[in-house]
Amino acid sequence: MSLNNWTADRKLAERIRSSVTAGNVFHAYIIEGDTCVDKAAFAKDMLKAIMCRENPGMGCDECIDCRKIAHDNYEDLYFLESDGLSVKDEAVFQLQEKLKLKPSGGSRNLAVIKDADTMTVRAQNRLLKTLEEPTPGTVIILLSENRDNLLETIRSRCVAYRLNSLETDLNQLQMEGASVIVEAVMEGENFHRMKELLGRYMKSRDDAFQLLDGMERIYRDFLVGKDLRGRLMKRENIFRHIELIEEARRDLVMKVNYNYAMKNLIIKIGG
Numbered sequence: 462m463s464l465n466n467w468t469a470d471r472k473l474a475e476r477i478r479s480s481v482t483a484g485n486v487f488h489a490y491i492i493e494g495d496t497c498v499d500k501a502a503f504a505k506d507m508l509k510a511i512m513c514r515e516n517p518g519m520g521c522d523e524c525i526d527c528r529k530i531a532h533d534n535y536e537d538l539y540f541l542e543s544d545g546l547s548v549k550d551e552a553v554f555q556l557q558e559k560l561k562l563k564p565s566g567g568s569r570n571l572a573v574i575k576d577a578d579t580m581t582v583r584a585q586n587r588l589l590k591t592l593e594e595p596t597p598g599t600v601i602i603l604l605s606e607n608r609d610n611l612l613e614t615i616r617s618r619c620v621a622y623r624l625n626s627l628e629t630d631l632n633q634l635q636m637e638g639a640s641v642i643v644e645a646v647m648e649g650e651n652f653h654r655m656k657e658l659l660g661r662y663m664k665s666r667d668d669a670f671q672l673l674d675g676m677e678r679i680y681r682d683f684l685v686g687k688d689l690r691g692r693l694m695k696r697e698n699i700f701r702h703i704e705l706i707e708e709a710r711r712d713l714v715m716k717v718n719y720n721y722a723m724k725n726l727i728i729k730i731g732g
């Protein structure tokens with residue numbers, strides 16, 4: 462894969478291509494996108510575009526740099542992820558030590574922080590030092606489901622990109638589930654019935670994320686008039702439901718039990 466393949470994000474890929482070829486590579490980026498979007502894959506394709514000498518700004522997917530990045534064995538590329546709960550201060554400290562080393566292969570040290578949303582405040586404040594005074598050539602990419610989870614001081618030092626999600630990225634079953642659940646909320650179905658519906662469409666945390674993404678998409682379609690059922694709801698309620706969905710997503714990111722998070726959402730939306 463190279464940036465070229467991200468058809469839903471063609472405009473973004475083009476922006477990245479032109480800034481890389483113009484020599485404007487920034488030292489920190491936030492890549493934001495729904496759970497169902499493979500942000501890590503996008504980050505790697507972006508790094509290929511930055512490092513590739515065969516097809517700069519896009520990545521050729523064939524040269525040694527592109528292949529090493531694709532297979533996670535590029536010497537100067539470091540990944541950081543949550544230990545199950547959060548990305549902690551100590552982990553960021555260790556990353557910083559690595560970023561101080563002279564890049565062994567190329568000209569740049571690269572880092573991808575997965576689950577950046579779960580960085581503790583201490584971890585974020587530590588990272589801030591690197592973002593304020595990066596070693597020249599360093600590129601750090603933060604992957605986020607919602608950049609509002611990051612401190613303003615972090616956000617203001619990063620270039621942020623939002624990835625689109627293709628309709629087909631959402632699992633069909635969960636998309637149907639999301640529609641059925643939104644419908645049931647509009648019908649004022651009781652909690653017992655809602656629980657039954659959740660049970661039918663949700664067997665895992667991933668399903669819960671997908672349901673939330675699906676529901677949020679439906680409400681956004683309501684707002685822009687793409688889905689005519691939206692006429693039956695007050696706009697302020699649509700906004701409120703979207704907020705509650707985002708709250709539930711934050712709960713899931715924070716590893717709250719998914720059954721609990723979703724039931725909680727249903728109670729609030731129904732009330």
Ligand SMILES: [Zn+2]
Nearest residue numbers: 513521524527
């Ligand atoms: Zn290449």
